[in-house]
Amino acid sequence: MSCKINGKTLPPIAVGTWSWGGGYNGSGIVFGSKSNPEALRESFDIAVKNGFDLFDTAAVYGMGSSEKLLAEFSRGKDLIFSDKYTPLGKFSPEKVDKMYNGSIEKFGGRIPDIYWLHQPVQIESTLEYLCRMKKEGRIGSIGVSNFNREQLTIADQTVKKHGCSIAGVQNHFSLLYRESEENGVLEWCRKNGAVFFAYMVLEQGALTGKFNSKNPMPRFSRRGRAFNRKCLQKIEPLLAELETVGKAHGLSVSETASAYAIAKGALPIIGVTKPYQAESLSKTAAGKLTADEVLKLERAADATGVRVKAGWE
Numbered sequence: 001m002s003c004k005i006n007g008k009t010l011p012p013i014a015v016g017t018w019s020w021g022g023g024y025n026g027s028g029i030v031f032g033s034k035s036n037p038e039a040l041r042e043s044f045d046i047a048v049k050n051g052f053d054l055f056d057t058a059a060v061y062g063m064g065s066s067e068k069l070l071a072e073f074s075r076g077k078d079l080i081f082s083d084k085y086t087p088l089g090k091f092s093p094e095k096v097d098k099m100y101n102g103s104i105e106k107f108g109g110r111i112p113d114i115y116w117l118h119q120p121v122q123i124e125s126t127l128e129y130l131c132r133m134k135k136e137g138r139i140g141s142i143g144v145s146n147f148n149r150e151q152l153t154i155a156d157q158t159v160k161k162h163g164c165s166i167a168g169v170q171n172h173f174s175l176l177y178r179e180s181e182e183n184g185v186l187e188w189c190r191k192n193g194a195v196f197f198a199y200m201v202l203e204q205g206a207l208t209g210k211f212n213s214k215n216p217m218p219r220f221s222r223r224g225r226a227f228n229r230k231c232l233q234k235i236e237p238l239l240a241e242l243e244t245v246g247k248a249h250g251l252s253v254s255e256t257a258s259a260y261a262i263a264k265g266a267l268p269i270i271g272v273t274k275p276y277q278a279e280s281l282s283k284t285a286a287g288k289l290t291a292d293e294v295l296k297l298e299r300a301a302d303a304t305g306v307r308v309k310a311g312w313e
Contacts, residue, residue, distance in 0.1 A: 003195045003267065005167055006113040006140030008080050012262060012285040014054040014197060015047050015278075016269040020069050021062020037069065039274055044073040046278035056170075056197070056269050058084035058118060059099050064106070071106040082197075083112040084145065085130070091122035093129055100138070114168055115139035119312070120151040124158045131162035141167035143197075146313055149183045156192070166194050172310055173198035173266055174207060175238065175257060175301040179309075186265060198266035201258050203227065203308065209239050209253030226308045234304045241300035249287045255280055256297075259287035263294050 003010045020035050047053075055074070057066050067083070074081075083103050085096055104111065115133070117126050133139050142164055144155045156166055169189055171180045173196075180186050180196070189196040202208050204223035211217050213233040217224040227235075239253055246256035261268040262285070272278050289297075 005080065005082075005195060008113060010080065010195065010267060011052045011054050012267065013052055013258070013281050014056045014082065014267060014269040015044075015052055015281075016199065016271040017055060017057045017066045017070050018061045018199075019271050019273055020057075021065025021067075035273055040069060041073050042275045043272045043278040044070075046275055047272060047281060048077065048079065050278070050282050052278075052281050053078070054080040054082065056082040056199075058086060058116075059103050060084075060086045060118070064102065067103055067106050071108070075108070081107070081110060081112045082114050082116070082143075084116040084118040085126070086118040087121040087126060091125045091129075096126065096129055096133075100133070111137070111139055113140040114143045115141070116143040116145045116168075116170060117155075118145050120144070120147045120155075123151060123154050127155055127158045128162060131159055131164040134164055135162075143168035143170060145170040145197075147171070147185070148179075149185055149188065152185060152188060166192070168195040168197055170197035170199060170269070172200045172313060173261060173264075174201045174203050175242075175260055175297055176203055176207070176235070176304070176306050176308060178298075181264065190265060196266045197269055198261045199269045200310070201261040201266075201268040201270065202254055204271075206232065206235060207239070207242065207254065207257040209243065212236060212239070226310075231306055231308070234306050238297075238300045238304050241297060245289065245293045245297060246287075248293075249289070251283060251287045252280070255284040255287060256289070258284045259289050260294060260297055262287075263289045 020040055055070055057070050085099055130142050134142060142159060144166060159165060169185055173180050186196055205211055206227040211232055213229045216229050217227055242253045242256045246252060258268050258270055
């Protein structure tokens, strides 16, 4: 079943650009890696060629450097554009406009098909203003990110007062972190026709099979601190189960972990920085896990005892 945002049909996977930019809150600090602009451009082109034209970014990803690269690559191309307002300090329309205008300027006036309130802060005042922006044609639709069920109710009631609706919810969701299912956010999205965007479905690499206790993540990165050697050792049985389930579908460990999110009704945001990762999106989207396989993976995940909640959640 296809989903739509701003009247546009969405592909089953969004391309994430969090790790594209450098600097603060970018590839080095969060991921412990350095992005290669040439590889990113090639990855972008492959993704678009294969029909994955939904790209998710934010003004705070690399403090604008992620947006800048995406804007450069997408110039003259038609894509589905997802961007975010991150509240910093006390709410004011001027603060929203400043961040929004900075983003739009990079994209040559292209408006976001969905514009997110990135954190559940100043919910009512910010969403009232986003409704005004939507009515003025400055954004295509409204989304909320990192919201729990109670906060989502407040958001929904707020936008409805102004004749708008919540088009999407974007939360951390993976085999190791299923809070949005447990607290009813996923069910709310199903009942209300909102798209559930799942970020960190691969836990920033922990569920790819690339890293383990003998080959840990970059030590001084966010992901290296969250998934240290001891934690990686605990999830090795889950990685083995992902490999077993994936073989039945011709999928890799990372492709299987992402296909799991699709099987749960989510639209996963998958970070793509290398051409082979862009090529794998088609395989991931085609991988249809059975209900029994989903249950096996969840049991294996639960058995690890690992549940890594991000510091911003």
